[in-house]
Amino acid sequence: MQTILRLFITQLQMYYRDRQSVFLSLFFPLILMFALGYMVNSGINPPAIALVGDTTAAPRLAEALQTSDLISVETDDNDTAREKLRGGGVTLILEMPDHEPAPNAPVALKALVNAGNASGTAQTLALLQAALHNLEYQIRGDAPLFSITTEDVFERHLRYVDFLIPGILAFMVMQLAVAGSGFNIVEYKRKGILKRLFVTPLKPLDFVIALIASRLVTILVQLSVMLAVAFVAFHIVIEGSFLLLVAFVIAGSIMFLGIGFSLGGLASTQNAVIMIGNLILFPQTFLAGVFFPLDALPSWLQVAAGLLPLAFVSHAIRAIANEGAGVADLGWDMAGIAAWTIIGLFLAVRFFRWSDAGNS
């Protein structure tokens, strides 16, 4: 026990003294979150279009477009507008007619687009059409035949960022845990540190426990910083129990630490562990529903992807954060995490070697 405690404290001490990696390990998740968060937020802004030509000739049209909340409108001269279209500042240029349209005569409007930006163009055109329809109803004193009001079944506002942040949290759990165990073990092995440790009566299990405990502490600190920023900068809401969420983060970390240890046992060089690590981490990043929902995948792949270690963690964290899920709703995820933890620890013990069994 004393041995475990001393090793645990020593590991934390070494970690804290490695300023460069402390900085990077806090910096990386923040960068990731801000980059994705920014992308997401900028997507919410209405698309911009530029009006060119004489806006005074058709004042009602110009005014109606300018006050529409579906699109944001700026008035430019021809050259500036084209420049902006090329640079992506606006997605469409609308040439104004040179006279006020007669009440019932059709008016031909000309839109200039950048065909390279297909999805932006389509979205903007649809919104422009909608804005023009609104204007048409006003002019004709007519009312639309159909109207749609949307209502969230969960009665709250779920943004993409709310979907994303639990995913990033799960992703960081995997990343930090595997890097903290697998990569370190290989380094210790290569430098002969493990061999030197096992000259002493140290038991492998004590060593593994101390390492898992110290990594767990550093992971929790890193994730707390990340979560604090998510609360402050993105106002994320956790619907369910925060403690339950923390419990899943801890369980997920232990699972990935176990998987990381088996990687470290399997690989004997730093390069090999990075390759094997990527082989395991990379597909999970895309298949476990971290950054986007899995609905787009073929169903057989969805089933397989749902069994990945990361899928259980990201699903559970997201269910707690977005849907307020409780312990009773998460039985499947708990079973999955438990199974992978057992597999990971079994393989970790099975493959554990203090050296790359050489010939000397």
Place this chain on the structure above:
Amino acid sequence: MPIVEITNLVKTYPAPGKGGGRNRVVDGISFSIERGEIFGILGPNGAGKTTTLEIIEALRDMDSGTVLLDGFSVTKDPIAVKQRIGVQLQESEYFDFLTLSELLGLFGTLYNRRIEPLDILELVQLTPKKDARPKQLSGGQRQRFSIALALVNDPDILFLDEPTTGLDPQARHNLWELVRTIHARGKTIVLTTHYMEEAEELCDRVAIMDAGRIIALDSPRKLIAEHAPQARAQRTSGTLEDVFLALTGRDLRD
């Protein structure tokens, strides 16, 4: 009773290439090491010295045979064996970001001992380096620190694997002094070396290994009398090493 008793020790490794053949790296050796002696294991690279040492240290399994250390079997009671031995490995690095005193304290804890790092550092002349990190040490200092770490559990027997390989003459002579000092404190010392002069200088008995077998075992003096009785062309002068030491002095350079 000898402190180490080895009987018919065999260790094989898979032969390189396919075919499932195995190389007998240690090929049925038997010998014992007496309490309180300095015992040398000599031999060319690949002779099986390090493997033999690591089996005695309970670091590797054997294929067959028995190894008893202070009466404890290294296979059945490895923990009891590890409690009683101090080991300096051929090459090992230590955790980055820890100082010498912290490393000594940590390794003491691994033996459930509370130790005074400064006492051990003084013995190996590293007191001024107590707050340095292993990476900041010179080759000779690093070897002395390895020996310091091997002493944290106050072992009965100390294993040194090529302790002077790569050291300059000053550091080598200084390390010999250290070995004698530790020996004078009543510890048995087992070392491997490539330097015959070192074996002759330090060892009470030496075993010469080649291709996994022990081909000679006796005191250096008797081995010389038996295998090389005719005197070499008499030197009227010293060796080049004497010249080097005369010119550069015996003071440590690190």
